[in-house]
Amino acid sequence: MAEWLSPPGPPRLLTPRQVEHLIDQGHLDNSLARLSTEASAFFDQPEQDKFSIFPASHGTECGYYSIKGQKEYLTLRQAPPNATSDLQSYARELWAAVAGYLHRILCDISTALEIPQEAWAPLLEDSLAMPKNGSVDTSLRTILRLFRYAPNRGVAEEHIDNGFLTLCVGDGQGLQVLSRLVHSSQSRQTPEPTQQQTEAEWAEAEWADAAGATVLVGGMLHVLSLGRCRAGKHRVVANPVGRASTVFALRPCLRHDIDLEPFGGYGSVHARELYLQVAGQRTNINRKDDNSEQIGSG
Ligand SMILES: O=C(O)CCC(=O)C(=O)O
Numbered sequence: 274m275a276e277w278l279s280p281p282g283p284p285r286l287l288t289p290r291q292v293e294h295l296i297d298q299g300h301l302d303n304s305l306a307r308l309s310t311e312a313s314a315f316f317d318q319p320e321q322d323k324f325s326i327f328p329a330s331h332g333t334e335c336g337y338y339s340i341k342g343q344k345e346y347l348t349l350r351q352a353p354p355n356a357t358s359d360l361q362s363y364a365r366e367l368w369a370a371v372a373g374y375l376h377r378i379l380c381d382i383s384t385a386l387e388i389p390q391e392a393w394a395p396l397l398e399d400s401l402a403m404p405k406n407g408s409v410d411t412s413l414r415t416i417l418r419l420f421r422y423a424p425n426r427g428v429a430e431e432h433i434d435n436g437f438l439t440l441c442v443g444d445g446q447g448l449q450v451l452s453r454l455v456h457s458s459q460s461r462q463t464p465e466p467t468q469q470q471t472e473a474e475w476a477e478a479e480w481a482d483a484a485g486a487t488v489l490v491g492g493m494l495h496v497l498s499l500g501r502c503r504a505g506k507h508r509v510v511a512n513p514v515g516r517a518s519t520v521f522a523l524r525p526c527l528r529h530d531i532d533l534e535p536f537g538g539y540g541s542v543h544a545r546e547l548y549l550q551v552a553g554q555r556t557n558i559n560r561k562d563d564n565s566e567q568i569g570s571g
């Protein structure tokens with residue numbers, strides 16, 4: 274039966290309503306800008322109110338969290354029970370838009386690596402739209418996180434995100450990515466760099482400022498691509514005016530076994546087991562201390 278079906282096309286980026294709006298109006302509304310404005314108003318409130326509107330739960334993985342004098346952040350993982358505020362409805366809109374964008378990128382990477390697009394389906398189950406109200410489903414790890422970094426003190430140490438792909442959009446400076454292109458003039462002259470040259474490039478890698486929207490490959494994509502896709506090392510450095518950022522991390526759904534064959538491997542592994550292994554190798558850079566919970570950011 275399967276051979277009679279036409280090959281699946283790339284996933285939709287816009288909903289039919291958005292397409293209609295764009296054709297009709299010539300522009301699409303910017304849910305990112307609206308959410309950033311709402312986030313800024315949220316962070317301006319007294320600490321106590323922020324904790325009571327979005328109580329923290331699941332370690333740093335849901336709700337409002339603050340590291341005094343350095344940074345504060347709000348993690349949205351599902352539509353909260355009383356999802357009536359503008360912040361929540363813009364968050365839901367943005368979730369769908371960014372998840373669609375990252376899903377599309379994931380499929381483009383798959384094409385390049387000859388991984389069938391369908392291989393991602395069980396891993397993205399219920400993750401491309403913001404999960405509905407109710408208690409947090411711990412098998413769904415995708416998050417939308419809003420940050421406010423304090424001037425001169427807000428940082429994130431060098432790390433790699435745990436999931437598939439992360440989109441970071443900040444206002445102003447602070448995010449830096451480890452770039453191997455800074456000193457790669459030598460390898461550019463040679464079409465096929467040898468292993469040695471690749472290592473030499475790594476040795477010469479430098480931190481580069483990441484302006485605007487930045488897409489980062491995370492640990493799960495690195496592992497499932499059998500190392501063919503490199504995970505992007507990044508960090509946030511302090512700057513005199515501080516930083517606000519919106520981070521969407523597309524991470525795996527942990528309900529199913531993953532058949533490793535479409536990815537070029539053998540056998541299968543449970544998604545939860547693999548994810549915990551990937552996440553367990555990293556410490557959580559968005560936490561006050563580095564003990565118990567090893568599920569990192571992004
Ligand atoms: O604030 C940012 O843009 C990036 C934060 C980050 O790297 C993370 O939360 O994993």
Ligand SMILES: [Fe+2]
Nearest residue numbers: 433434570571
């Ligand atoms: Fe990160």
